[in-house]
Amino acid sequence: MPPRxxxxxxxxxxxxxxRWQDRVQGMCWEVVQHVVRATGVDLAGEDVGAVVSNSxxxxxxxxxxxxxxxxxxxxxxxxxxxVAQDGAQAVYYGYANVASGSSDVVLVAGHSKESQVGDRxxxxxxxxxxxxxxxxxxxxxxxxxxxxxxxLRRFGITxxxxxxxxxxxxxxxxxNPLANERxxxxxxxxxxxxxxxxxxREAYVYPPSDGAVAMILASEDRARHLTDxxxxxxxxxxxxxxxxxxxxxxxxxxxxxxxxxxxxRMANIGQPRTAFDVCxxxxxxAHQLPLWAWQLGLTEDxxxxxxxxxxxxxxxxxxxxxxPQVVSGLARTAEAVLQLRNEAGERQIPGAKRALAHGTTGPxxxxxCVVVLET
Amino acid sequence: xxPKPLSEELIHREHMARFPQRWSTGPVMGKFLKxxxxxxxxxxxxxxxxxxxxxxxxxxxxxxxxxxxxxEEVGPAGTLRNFDVVYYASPDxxxxxxxxxxxxxxxxxxxxxxxGATFWHELHETDMTKLRRGLRVRAVFExxxxxxxxxxxxxxxxxxxxxx
Amino acid sequence: MPRKTRPVAxxxxxxxxxxxxxxxxxxxxxxxxxxxxxxxDAGVSLDDIDAVVTGNMEMFEGTHQPDMWQVLGxxxxxxxxxxxxxxxxxxxxxxxxxxxxxxxxLHDVVLAIGFEKQQxxxxxxxxxxxxxxxxxxxxxxxxxxxxxxxEVIDEFGHERARRAAMRYRVIMDQHAAKNPNAHRRFNLSFxxxxxxxxxxPPLVGELRLIHMCSQSDGxxxxxxxxxxxxxxxxxxxxxxxxxxxxxxxxxxxxxxGVPTYDAHGKLETTTQRRAAEILFARNGIARPxxxxxxxxxxxxxxxxxxxxxxxxxxxxxDEHLQMVExxxxxxxxxxxxxxxxxxxxxxxxxxxxxLRPLEAALQIRGDAGAHQVPRTVRKALASGFGxxxxxxxxxxxxxxxxx
Numbered sequence: 001m002p003p004r005x006x007x008x009x010x011x012x013x014x015x016x017x018x019r020w021q022d023r024v025q026g027m028c029w030e031v032v033q034h035v036v037r038a039t040g041v042d043l044a045g046e047d048v049g050a051v052v053s054n055s056x057x058x059x060x061x062x063x064x065x066x067x068x069x070x071x072x073x074x075x076x077x078x079x080x081x082x083v084a085q086d087g088a089q090a091v092y093y094g095y096a097n098v099a100s101g102s103s104d105v106v107l108v109a110g111h112s113k114e115s116q117v118g119d120r121x122x123x124x125x126x127x128x129x130x131x132x133x134x135x136x137x138x139x140x141x142x143x144x145x146x147x148x149x150x151x152l153r154r155f156g157i158t159x160x161x162x163x164x165x166x167x168x169x170x171x172x173x174x175x176n177p178l179a180n181e182r183x184x185x186x187x188x189x190x191x192x193x194x195x196x197x198x199x200x201r202e203a204y205v206y207p208p209s210d211g212a213v214a215m216i217l218a219s220e221d222r223a224r225h226l227t228d229x230x231x232x233x234x235x236x237x238x239x240x241x242x243x244x245x246x247x248x249x250x251x252x253x254x255x256x257x258x259x260x261x262x263x264x265r266m267a268n269i270g271q272p273r274t275a276f277d278v279c280x281x282x283x284x285x286a287h288q289l290p291l292w293a294w295q296l297g298l299t300e301d302x303x304x305x306x307x308x309x310x311x312x313x314x315x316x317x318x319x320x321x322x323x324p325q326v327v328s329g330l331a332r333t334a335e336a337v338l339q340l341r342n343e344a345g346e347r348q349i350p351g352a353k354r355a356l357a358h359g360t361t362g363p364x365x366x367x368x369c370v371v372v373l374e375t
Numbered sequence: 376x377x378p379k380p381l382s383e384e385l386i387h388r389e390h391m392a393r394f395p396q397r398w399s400t401g402p403v404m405g406k407f408l409k410x411x412x413x414x415x416x417x418x419x420x421x422x423x424x425x426x427x428x429x430x431x432x433x434x435x436x437x438x439x440x441x442x443x444x445x446x447e448e449v450g451p452a453g454t455l456r457n458f459d460v461v462y463y464a465s466p467d468x469x470x471x472x473x474x475x476x477x478x479x480x481x482x483x484x485x486x487x488x489x490x491g492a493t494f495w496h497e498l499h500e501t502d503m504t505k506l507r508r509g510l511r512v513r514a515v516f517e518x519x520x521x522x523x524x525x526x527x528x529x530x531x532x533x534x535x536x537x538x539x
Numbered sequence: 540m541p542r543k544t545r546p547v548a549x550x551x552x553x554x555x556x557x558x559x560x561x562x563x564x565x566x567x568x569x570x571x572x573x574x575x576x577x578x579x580d581a582g583v584s585l586d587d588i589d590a591v592v593t594g595n596m597e598m599f600e601g602t603h604q605p606d607m608w609q610v611l612g613x614x615x616x617x618x619x620x621x622x623x624x625x626x627x628x629x630x631x632x633x634x635x636x637x638x639x640x641x642x643x644x645l646h647d648v649v650l651a652i653g654f655e656k657q658q659x660x661x662x663x664x665x666x667x668x669x670x671x672x673x674x675x676x677x678x679x680x681x682x683x684x685x686x687x688x689x690e691v692i693d694e695f696g697h698e699r700a701r702r703a704a705m706r707y708r709v710i711m712d713q714h715a716a717k718n719p720n721a722h723r724r725f726n727l728s729f730x731x732x733x734x735x736x737x738x739x740p741p742l743v744g745e746l747r748l749i750h751m752c753s754q755s756d757g758x759x760x761x762x763x764x765x766x767x768x769x770x771x772x773x774x775x776x777x778x779x780x781x782x783x784x785x786x787x788x789x790x791x792x793x794x795x796g797v798p799t800y801d802a803h804g805k806l807e808t809t810t811q812r813r814a815a816e817i818l819f820a821r822n823g824i825a826r827p828x829x830x831x832x833x834x835x836x837x838x839x840x841x842x843x844x845x846x847x848x849x850x851x852x853x854x855x856x857d858e859h860l861q862m863v864e865x866x867x868x869x870x871x872x873x874x875x876x877x878x879x880x881x882x883x884x885x886x887x888x889x890x891x892x893x894l895r896p897l898e899a900a901l902q903i904r905g906d907a908g909a910h911q912v913p914r915t916v917r918k919a920l921a922s923g924f925g926x927x928x929x930x931x932x933x934x935x936x937x938x939x940x941x942x
Binding site: 058063076098366 | 542543544565594596597598601602603604605606607608610611615616617618619620621622623624625626632635636638639640641642643644645665666668669671672784785786787788789790801802807810813925926927
């Protein structure tokens with residue numbers, strides 16, 4: 001039987017638009033130090049068996065972007081492996097490291113500074129294939145806009161509906177001291193927000209963000225020594241959709257349904273709608289919160305969902321408030337862990353015992369990773 | 376450059392990508408670069424636990440996994456510990472430029488550096504047969520008014536004639 | 540022995556013919572070739588694959604998050620797909636990740652893919668971009684350095700060192716001549732050594748063009764399975780993943796030759812030697828040059844290949860030079876190294892560190908054809924190299940390890 005795996009400590013830097021004061025090394029060191037102190041592990045000794053890092057060579061403009069942070073994650077003469085996708089995949093792989101018997105304790109560390117590149121759309125534009133999709137000028141913003149158009153149209157969700165959602169989510173971010181964009185918004189503010197790519201207004205798109213996240217994962221034996229509030233990873237699921245946007249029905253997400261199904265099966269969850277006290281979903285674009293919630297089986301009707309009680313959905317303000325896309329799933333997982341440890345301060349959902357965290361990679365959510373966490 | 380003619384069936388697309396970057400120095404590298412620019416001094420930081428130097432200074436001592444917060448001046452002279460004579464014109468991905476070949480690069484153990492730390496920079500010498508490990512070398516700085524807070528504020532290292 | 544949760548076997552492998560220009564295929568198509576061959580080799584279908592792990596160094600081809608596009612050719616559609624990337628060691632990290640994923644119980648059958656299309660970018664420029672932009676990127680010349688050669692020359696003398704490195708290179712080329720998938724084959728022979736030593740154009744110091752690794756387009760794929768699935772699949776004899784160790788080094792490239800010390804004041808060694816010490820100690824291997832039957836080493840240059848024999852086999856003095864001078868490392872020798880021809884012959888960087896255990900697996904199965912070592916291969920060693928002189932060391936076994 002593989003050992004149970006727990007998250008023993010998490011740390012996030014305060015997300016900002018421009019962390020010009022530090023290199024990625026300094027930003028990453030801050031969160032690594034925090035989890036090291038919280039668990040008492042000795043980075044210079046044998047306590048931590050491996051590091052799973054999470055960064056992106058293009059966003060860092062550095063080949064082997066993990067070599068930049070080798071020193072600060074304590075990987076000198078140690079094992080470090082970089083997950084080059086959204087950070088929820090680093091949680092998945094960190095889990096595999098421990099459950100395989102390879103390492104009892106794993107440090108997961110993700111970082112990204114979107115402020116480094118002049119325009120992040122230049123980076124995501126390069127994710128399109130050089131022959132068909134790059135020459136027409138696609139980037140992840142345009143892809144998300146195409147998706148938003150299809151989804152909103154399908155359910156009759158209006159610009160005003162989305163504006164109301166954004167105001168609600170921004171109010172949550174105001175209670176999260178780590179959130180990037182915390183100023184409350186009114187529907188009038190949103191209506192005045194310029195259209196970036198129809199139907200996505202600037203207020204519907206996450207602000208460029210800099211940040212780092214660290215976690216300590218451990219086997220059951222070790223977890224009990226590192227924390228008195230272990231959060232167990234009980235479900236994991238991931239899946240990837242086809243690449244060309246035209247091959248997909250953008251108004252839904254087959255790969256998210258598959259990923260969710262896998263995670264729920266592993267966690268023995270029969271009814272996702274009532275299973276989770278908190279859901280932290282990666283929503284860099286506002287329309288993706290209802291879309292993901294629906295495809296995760298958390299609601300049957302995304303339009304109706306918008307007028308319901310959304311308290312337990314992204315109480316942190318979500319990725320929309322501003323989390324770098326490379327570490328988004330890692331950040332959402334960290335927030336979910338804080339909730340289950342009853343350490344979420346003003347944004348705490350009382351009595352949270354089981355949470356869902358989610359990350360996504362690729363254009364319009366081509367790939368998804370779903371994490372189920374429990375106390 | 377026009378695509379090379381291939382068999383008629385193959386399509387070949389060329390593309391040059393450019394990504395403008397603004398890199399932060401952070402306080403540690405920033406201190407080092409400012410000292411180059413404003414004072415013509417080479418600063419290393421020292422690990423409070425093992426005492427080794429790092430030059431350029433970095434946030435953390437990789438060996439001890441602690442922040443290295445003390446700074447000490449090292450150089451400007453030092454001992455050549457290893458070197459490369461480069462015949463292949465490698466392009467700098469930041470500027471797109473290549474140096475004229477041959478040129479030499481060097482690992483210099485700067486005077487005052489502890490724990491075997493070496494500094495990597497260009498070594499200016501036209502007679503490559505002179506190069507051997509153990510030579511004494513010194514940093515040559517860019518003139519006042521031309522230093523910008525970049526690693527190239529040190530133009531290169533040169534052999535100190537007459538010192539074995 | 541490592542406390543692996545459950546044993547993991549390799550049940551199928553596939554690779555492309557590696558080449559300087561595969562302009563007839565794009566990234567997904569190149570990958571598809573290797574995947575198709577691995578699937579056929581295992582006798583399975585895509586439906587049998589539970590998850591995919593892939594890796595490459597995307598700065599070379601200039602496509603961001605390339606696994607998104609590659610889904611068109613890698614079989615990952617509708618499946619979990621993990622991308623890991625660690626520079627030159629990527630293929631070995633992919634190997635380790637696949638092993639971890641199956642051992643963990645998360646998946647029973649995992650497809651591991653490594654690939655690169657070096658010709659779609661500028662290899663040296665792409666590697667140079669790993670250097671810190673503030674103080675090293677203006678200086679690094681990709682993976683080219685003559686400092687490794689200088690170390691060997693200083694220790695063993697100008698003539699002997701250069702001759703041994705060239706001898707190593709010739710042996711590698713002779714192996715490549717027997718490998719139909721190898722990229723470069725120059726038909727070198729020992730009587731050319733003097734000439735090559737003089738005439739091969741120097742790149743950096745005594746690192747000459749002939750010593751240096753290839754720049755190739757190519758892909759490799761391996762299928763990992765749990766013991767139960769391996770028994771059911773059973774088209775080719777399973778090869779067991781006994782162990783793997785990853786040892787990284789700090790951010791700065793440490794080529795100065797000046798001794799440095801760890802936190803306990805102990806002399807820091809190379810990651811090659813440290814990985815070997817850890818791997819052999821925990822697998823009860825006391826005399827690696829006798830107990831290992833074949834070694835597929837990631838040798839980015841003939842100089843490093845020569846030098847690291849001593850580190851990997853925990854030898855001392857000039858034993859490694861003697862091994863090369865005696866021809867021990869030839870296919871028919873006492874300790875064959877790189878029967879595939881190694882990295883100087885073939886180097887699609889994202890695949891290279893996966894091709895090492897792939898070739899080692901073929902040796903264990905007795906399937907390497909003309910470049911098969913003429914002995915029963917029970918234990919095979921494979922290494923990956925990259926980053927700031929990082930090592931991944933992998934141990935494969937013919938016999939199933941005890942749980």
